[in-house]
Amino acid sequence: MTPLDGTIVLDAAAMRAAEQAAIAAGESVESLMQRAGRAVGDAVHRLAGAHAVLVVCGPGNNGGDGYLAAARLRALGRTVRVAAAAAPRGAAAIAAREAWGGAVEPLAAAKPAPVLVDSLYGTGLRRPLAADEAASLARLVAGAALAIAVDLPSGVASDDGALLGQVPRYHVTLALGAAKPAHLLQPAAARCGGVRVLPLGIALSGDTRALPPPRLAAPPVDSHKFSRGMVALIKGRMAGAGELAARAAMRAGAGYVSLLGATIPQAPHALVRRSIERDDPLVDARIGALVIGPGLGRDDHARDLLERALASDRALLIDGDALHLVTPERLRARGGTIVLTPHAGEFHALFGETQGSKLAAACTAAERAGAVVVYKGPDTVIAAPGGRALLAGEASSWLSTAGSGDVLAGAIAARLAAGGDPLDAAAAGVWLHAAAARRLGAGFIADDLAEALAPALAAAIRETRA
């Protein structure tokens, strides 16, 4: 069992293609299913303690995995029962049912067991479960102390994370072969519980991954403040937003942070406050990341500042109000390095209504704007032009607090200013933001979050070294 961090994420078509490629190379559906069933059985054996197990099997290959998992559990000496609402279809699932060979209880009449294994539907689900099937599943999950979903909780749409009906909450989901978008996209992700991948030994390729931990190092001995990265932020009408983003950039490792348009000295004194009117500080060649948007406002002054930022050739992070004042075409025409950090409202203001999953929407947007798009929310999708994308699963729900987005902008800007791939910089910023929130627990405010980026950064550096 491996955690999701950095692992490949495949939609149902890509998963089927990987399976087909393995079959073309000499595998069979049966051998893949045997491997999946055995891996599920072994994982349930480890998770379930001495408790009795009920495996609920569907008519497709997900059900086939369930019959073989039950057979494996029986071979391991466990007390295991099987229930199904329909007979298996397809040769591999029929063979799996025969390999189980034991009793199969009617689903509607099955009594709960302490451990419930849901092997009803996986990536093949196309429509909501029948009402009686959904009700039986909900009853059995509610009656179990431990509910484990095989590949996916039955009732979630694998590719976009939608719920096709009422879906119970599971404690653990065992992803077969690779993670699927629904393991990371809401609302499905919140139904999965802890997700673990059971590798099936087939070759996988694709451009989408779960957010990996950042590879970060302490500054080298010969560092100076500019080599660590200089972040310049344009202050807007709501001064506090820029202050928060600036503090976040400092705590996320930038060597020099200046707030442009703020001239009255105040703490923190390490923050360099400069006028934005007298000379043109926006074109300073030492700037590694220029941030515009937090608290900017949407008036003529804001438009004027945005024009100046777009005219600068520095790597640009556009957030908040500024996302309402620009078009994807304008961004594409500007070129250079651009990172956009919209929440759903800002995303739709900039890109209009979109079709398909949040992942697909972010990838299309990145292509249109020629920018790295950090489409944030309870699930965050980071997409770069060219198709690479990262999915960040559930972060702390306490991040739904004023100023949290400003802190994220600052954290990403610090990593962007440090150099390297803008997708990696955005990913590191998202990771540090979530890690800082985890450290703080409950009831924090954005000021605390900015401060907590420093210990989150230290932990990420330690983990990179380990």
Ligand SMILES: NC(=O)C1=CN([C@@H]2O[C@H](COP(=O)(O)OP(=O)(O)OC[C@H]3O[C@@H](n4cnc5c(N)ncnc54)[C@H](O)[C@@H]3O)[C@@H](O)[C@H]2O)[C@@H](O)CC1
């Ligand atoms: N792709 C792979 O490499 C592997 C896939 N395996 C398993 O195969 C699963 C996918 O199998 P399938 O494609 O057979 O799909 P599922 O087992 O998810 O179920 C789909 C079957 O149920 C029918 N169906 C769909 N929605 C329904 C509904 N609401 N009510 C009633 N019937 C419905 C479909 O027509 C199809 O027969 C994966 O989730 C995984 O568990 C594993 O066996 C091994 C390897």
Ligand SMILES: [K+]
């Ligand atoms: K399932």
